[in-house]
Amino acid sequence: MSEIILGKYHGVGNDYLIFDPKKNDVVLNERLIRQLCRRNIGVGADGILYGPVMEDKKIKVRIFNPDGSEAEKSGNGIRIFSRYLKDAGYVKERQYYLTTKAGETLVTFLDDAGNCMRVDMGYAVFEAEQIPALGFEGEVVGESIFFCDNFYNATCVSMGNPNCVIMLERVDREKALHLGPYVENAKYFPNRINMQLCQIVDEKNIQVEIYERGAGYTFASGTGACAAAAASHRLGLVEDAVTVHMHGGDLFIEFEKDGRIFMTGPVVYIGKITVAEQFFA
Numbered sequence: 605m606s607e608i609i610l611g612k613y614h615g616v617g618n619d620y621l622i623f624d625p626k627k628n629d630v631v632l633n634e635r636l637i638r639q640l641c642r643r644n645i646g647v648g649a650d651g652i653l654y655g656p657v658m659e660d661k662k663i664k665v666r667i668f669n670p671d672g673s674e675a676e677k678s679g680n681g682i683r684i685f686s687r688y689l690k691d692a693g694y695v696k697e698r699q700y701y702l703t704t705k706a707g708e709t710l711v712t713f714l715d716d717a718g719n720c721m722r723v724d725m726g727y728a729v730f731e732a733e734q735i736p737a738l739g740f741e742g743e744v745v746g747e748s749i750f751f752c753d754n755f756y757n758a759t760c761v762s763m764g765n766p767n768c769v770i771m772l773e774r775v776d777r778e779k780a781l782h783l784g785p786y787v788e789n790a791k792y793f794p795n796r797i798n799m800q801l802c803q804i805v806d807e808k809n810i811q812v813e814i815y816e817r818g819a820g821y822t823f824a825s826g827t828g829a830c831a832a833a834a835a836s837h838r839l840g841l842v843e844d845a846v847t848v849h850m851h852g853g854d855l856f857i858e859f860e861k862d863g864r865i866f867m868t869g870p871v872v873y874i875g876k877i878t879v880a881e882q883f884f885a
């Protein structure tokens with residue numbers, strides 16, 4: 605195996621490695637993903653963005669979790685990969701479409717450097733079948749669901765990927781670490797699920813703690829921020845523009861009249877990493 609060249613970026617503390625197949629002749633498999641994402645004994649990341657992959661003249665990215673599973677969508681991943689495409693000279697336009705497993709997404713760069721982007725995240729879907737969530741009919745909104753030790757007020761949201769938003773009076777990292785593994789792997793969710801603990805601060809602000817499918821506790825999530833804002837909006841608790849505060853920073857979420865969701869947030873370039881050949885020995 606030869607050395608690997610990676611890019612590393614973060615979006616409000618959600619960090620990703622970029623694996624560009626055009627710059628590497630190594631095959632990215634599940635074992636390698638796990639090795640690279642490991643903190644302390646690997647490079648460390650909340651996931652790997654593999655691309656660009658060109659399909660039918662569309663620019664595609666594949667999103668991998670640190671456990672090697674593949675996700676349909678990632679909000680921070682979309683912004684981060686867009687910044688990479690700009691940095692590497694693949695995209696020069698102010699607006700372009702990026703395809704993930706969940707479909708096409710319109711990305712707008714808000715500055716020349718690609719430090720901040722506004723992303724059309726599509727619509728939140730609450731239908732049990734679309735999450736998928738077993739044992740429920742119709743929409744899963746404000747349901748009392750049993751996890752681990754108690755019943756919780758939960759709303760299930762597909763943002764392209766599955767999310768379960770739990771409304772609490774107060775949220776903190778410890779609660780997310782405690783409840784996360786139970787929710788992620790609960791019997792209701794055959795594809796597992798991402799969890800957001802959500803506290804309403806006021807009609808314009810929510811505080812959210814994240815526990816991601818295949819990744820565990822993360823400092824932030826773009827789809828998670830949209831899901832938490834969408835659940836709060838659907839429950840009538842927030843207005844059409846919401847700042848989602850997370851451990852790693854804030855994302856700004858807007859709802860259009862028809863429910864279409866836009867996410868605005870930053871991306872930071874950390875650097876280029878060369879992984880030594882010996883690392884894989």
Ligand SMILES: N[C@@H](CCC[C@H](N)C(=O)O)C(=O)O
Nearest residue numbers: 675678679680765825826827
């Ligand atoms: N960090 C993400 C979500 C990444 C995928 C997620 N773990 C899943 O399996 O669906 C984001 O910013 O949206």
